[in-house]
Amino acid sequence: MDKELLPIIKFEESIGTLYISGVSMMENALDYYLVCKNHIDDYLSNNDKVIIDFNLSYFNSSSAKQFIQLLSKIENNKGKAVWRYPEDNIILHDRGRELEILVDVEFEFVAE
């Protein structure tokens, strides 16, 4: 697989946080995020909340769709999202805001 096109994904069980960072521009985002979805499901079967921590410099529309699916798993108070973006990058900030509008999940925006 082409690493340059994929995000770095890490799930830290001890703090219930899923980290997604780098770029996310694969064509087959559905397959790629399946593991993440399973992680969240498994974790939520024994725990209350999951934090999804996004720190992306680019994502394509196929990934945006998968993010909605991931986020919808923590709707209804089952967690929150952290959206990190470079301070001067309006586009990335706004693309995070749009995801926030589409799901019922608390978003924390962090300019870095």
Place this chain on the structure above:
Amino acid sequence: MISDNIKYILDLKEEFSNDLSILFYHGIFSDMFSDTIVSLADNDEQKTIKKKISFLVVEVFQNIVRHGESEDKLIKENVFGMRNKENILEIFSSNIVDKNIHDLLEQKLSHINTLNLQELKMMYRSILSSGEFGEKGGAGLGLIEMARKSGNKIQYSFDPYDDSYKFNYQLDLSTIKGKEITDNDKTNIRENVRLYSSALQNDILFFYKGDFKRESSNALLKILKENTQTYSKNKDVNNFKIFHTGVELIQNICRHGKEINGVIEGIFSLKKTKKGYYICTGNYIKSNDFSAIEKHISKINEVDKEQLNKIYLKTLKENSKIESNNAGVGLLDLRRYNESLIDYEIIKDDLGFYLSLGMLMPDFQE
């Protein structure tokens, strides 16, 4: 009415209809691209052929990197091209050299082209053992190796360029093991000089016609990713627009392109225009329902920015309920960021419906 940009794509489709793949590249030349470019040469060549292609591409790239790094004027004329025809791969390169280098190259190339493979091997060894080579490969070891590995004479030409010369050369390689190429099989270098010069004059930065299955699409994305930073001087917004437009359109072909004889044939081109950058693609579509596509695009073209945002969000939300890779919002997203209309044309030929799409990414001024 067909836009000039789309017409250009359709003309090139026609021109290269017999090529399995063709690549025109006028951007950053760094060794790191060689592997990516090699993967676009594609096809199921045998390992030994693949190794040769890889060697030759790296060597040609290095020559451009070596000779084209000093002055802006020179870099502007650097071109790399690769055409994969039925049984032949042609690797083409063009860069500016000064008069001294011209004289030296002329002398070496004319000599190399008189030698057979055995003689080339002897010459290579004798230069190595005499230690006559300088830092810039002055003894022409690279050229000898190119002639040896390609198994064919190096086609070359020099065209006057200000006080210097435009140095064009072409390596022809058989992609079938054990099969030799005759002079009749080869494209004369003058023909390729004409083609590539025309692309350069039309401000094409990148052009690819070939397979768009996942591996090739990913290779294109990698090339785009490395180059986007340099295409635009205006920071994040312009870079994002160019890159995002490229990604979505390339992946659209990968996803919706029609596979014919094991290949999803498509075209991707990026060019500079007075108003900004322009990306254009072309491919046969899987669906025969071309009117649905026309309707979809014309609807997107009709709505204003505010509505576009609303439709984008609504569609993304709805489509996220469906399990597939397709978010169905790619074109909507491009239309709202670029704030320009989607140019499109659907034509029908023996192979099916061919969709050409184009979009301007206007230069964003702060």
